[in-house]
Amino acid sequence: MTDRQLSLYNALGRNKQVFTPLNKDCVGVYVCGPTVYNYAHIGNARPAVVFDLLVRVLRVLYPRVLHVSNITDIDDKIIDAAAQTGEPIATITRKYTDIYNQDMAKLGVAAPDVQPLATEHVPEMIAMIGDLLKNGHAYEAEGHVLFSVPSFPAYGRLSGRNRDEQIAGARVDVAPYKKDPADFVLWKPSDKEGQPGWNSPWGYGRPGWHIECSAMSEKYLGKVFDIHGGGVDLTFPHHENEQAQSCCANQSEDFAKFWVHNGFVTVEGEKMSKSIGNVLLVHDLAKNAMGEVLRLNLLSAHYRQPLDWTAKGVNAAEAVLSKFYKQLEEIEDYAAIAVDLAGLRADAGVQGVMEALCDDLNTPRAIAELHSLFKDFAAAQGAQKHAMAKQIKALGAILGVLQHDPKEWAQKVGAAQAAQIAALDEDWINTMIARRVDARAAKDFALADSIRKELAAQGVELHDGPDGTHWSLLARNSA
Numbered sequence: 396m397t398d399r400q401l402s403l404y405n406a407l408g409r410n411k412q413v414f415t416p417l418n419k420d421c422v423g424v425y426v427c428g429p430t431v432y433n434y435a436h437i438g439n440a441r442p443a444v445v446f447d448l449l450v451r452v453l454r455v456l457y458p459r460v461l462h463v464s465n466i467t468d469i470d471d472k473i474i475d476a477a478a479q480t481g482e483p484i485a486t487i488t489r490k491y492t493d494i495y496n497q498d499m500a501k502l503g504v505a506a507p508d509v510q511p512l513a514t515e516h517v518p519e520m521i522a523m524i525g526d527l528l529k530n531g532h533a534y535e536a537e538g539h540v541l542f543s544v545p546s547f548p549a550y551g552r553l554s555g556r557n558r559d560e561q562i563a564g565a566r567v568d569v570a571p572y573k574k575d576p577a578d579f580v581l582w583k584p585s586d587k588e589g590q591p592g593w594n595s596p597w598g599y600g601r602p603g604w605h606i607e608c609s610a611m612s613e614k615y616l617g618k619v620f621d622i623h624g625g626g627v628d629l630t631f632p633h634h635e636n637e638q639a640q641s642c643c644a645n646q647s648e649d650f651a652k653f654w655v656h657n658g659f660v661t662v663e664g665e666k667m668s669k670s671i672g673n674v675l676l677v678h679d680l681a682k683n684a685m686g687e688v689l690r691l692n693l694l695s696a697h698y699r700q701p702l703d704w705t706a707k708g709v710n711a712a713e714a715v716l717s718k719f720y721k722q723l724e725e726i727e728d729y730a731a732i733a734v735d736l737a738g739l740r741a742d743a744g745v746q747g748v749m750e751a752l753c754d755d756l757n758t759p760r761a762i763a764e765l766h767s768l769f770k771d772f773a774a775a776q777g778a779q780k781h782a783m784a785k786q787i788k789a790l791g792a793i794l795g796v797l798q799h800d801p802k803e804w805a806q807k808v809g810a811a812q813a814a815q816i817a818a819l820d821e822d823w824i825n826t827m828i829a830r831r832v833d834a835r836a837a838k839d840f841a842l843a844d845s846i847r848k849e850l851a852a853q854g855v856e857l858h859d860g861p862d863g864t865h866w867s868l869l870a871r872n873s874a
C-alpha cells in the first residue's frame with residue numbers, strides 16, 4: 396500500500412474528492428465502450444486513452460484493478476447499418492469490434508480485463524428489468540417495458556438536470572405509451588423484419604441501450620462499485636438512467652461511487668461533423684503518425700477540458716517524442732528495461748509525475764515533469780544517467796509513452812511521414828482550394844474558413860498570394 400492519495404473530480408457532488416476504494420485489494424472500474432458499426436474517430440479514442448491512464452495510475456497505487464469496458468453490439472444504429480449494407484448484424488459488430496480494439500492498441504490502450512458484449516448478457520438484463528417491475532419502478536405498455544422516472548425521486552441528481560431539462564433532453568419523441576414524458580425504454584418489441592430479438596416475459600424483443608451497462612457492471616463488479624467512466628456527453632441521459640435502473644433494481648442508494656467524465660474533442664476549432672467533413676478516424680490518423688504521438692496529443696490537455704485536435708498539435712507531440720527518443724538512444728539497453736507498474740509503488744523516482752497524475756489526472760503537469768527530467772538527463776553521466784533512463788521508462792509506462800526502442804523510433808516516424816505524403820490526394824486538395832476560391836468570391840467567408848480548416852486537419856496549409864492560393868504540407872518536427 397501507499398500513502399499517496401488519488402483525487403478525482405466526481406460528477407456526484409461536482410467537486411474533487413479523495414478516492415477511497417470500497418475494497419483496497421481490488422478496485423473496480425467500469426467504462427462505457429463503443430457502439431460497433433463504424434470506425435472510431437478521435438473523439439471516441441479520448442475516453443479509451445483517458446481511462447487507460449486512470450487504470451494505469453490505479454495499478455501503481457493498488458494491488459489489483461478490475462477494468463470492465465463493454466461493447467454495445469445491439470443498437471438501432473447497428474440495425475440500420477445492416478439494412479444499408481446488407482451484411483448480417485453479427486458480421487458488422489465483429490468486424491468493428493476488432494477494428495476498434497486494433498485502433499486502441501495502436502494508441503497504447505491496454506485491453507480491459509473484461510470486455511463484455513451486450514448480446515451475451517440479455518438474460519441478466521431481462522432479470523434486472525423483472526426486478527424493476529417487481530419493485531414498482533417500471534411498467535409494461537404496448538409490448539414495451541418503461542422505467543418510471545417519477546418513481547425515483549433522486550432522478551437528475553447525477554446530471555444536475557431539472558425536470559424540464561430532462562424532458563427536453565429525451566432522446567426520442569414522446570411516445571403515446573409513456574405515462575410520463577421522461578420515462579425511458581428498458582425493453583422494446585422486435586416486430587419488424589431485420590430486427591434481432593430475444594424471447595422475454597414481455598414478448599419477443601430487445602433491450603433499450605441503458606440497461607446493458609447496469610446489468611454488465613453488476614455482473615462483473617457488483618451492485619456498488621468504485622469508478623464509472625465515460626464521455627461527458629453520456630452524463631445525460633445514459634448515466635443518469637444507468638444509475639436510476641441500478642439503484643431501483645437493487646433497492647440501493649448507491650451504484651458507482653465516483654463518476655468520471657472526459658471532455659469533448661473538436662477538430663481545428665470546430666465540432667466534428669460529417670457535413671463539415673472533419674471527422675478524423677483513428678484508423679486514418681494512425682497511418683500517418685505513430686500511435687504514441689496521437690496518445691500524447693490526446694493527453695496534452697487535462698481530461699476534463701475540451702481538447703482541440705489540430706495537425707499542428709500532432710506535429711508538436713511528434714517533435715517532443717522524437718527529441719526524447721533521440722536523447723534515449725545513448726542508453727544501449729533501454730529497450731530491455733522492464734517496468735512493472737505495481738513495482739513503482741515504492742519508487743521515489745516516479746513521485747513527481749505520480750503527484751501530478753494523482754491530482755485528478757493532471758497530464759499537462761505530468762508531461763511538464765517529464766520535460767524537466769529530460770533536462771536533467773541531458774546533463775547526467777554514466778551510472779546516474781542509466782538510473783534516470785530507468786525512471787524515464789517507468790514514468791513513460793504510467794503515461795503510456797516512451798516504451799519503443801529509441802534506435803527504431805526515427806525510422807518508424809520516417810515511415811509514417813512517407814505514408815502521409817504517399818496518401819496525399821492532390822486532386823482533392825485542388826478541388827477544395829477551388830471551392831474555397833468560389834466561396835470567397837461569393838463572400839461566404841464561413842464556408843471558406845471551414846474548407847481551410849478541413850484541409851488543415853489533414854496537415855495541408857494554404858498560402859494566399861497575389862498569384863493565387865498554394866498549398867504545402869505542414870512541416871513536421873516544427874515544435
Ligand SMILES: [Zn+2]
Nearest residue numbers: 427428608633
Ligand atoms: Zn454505459
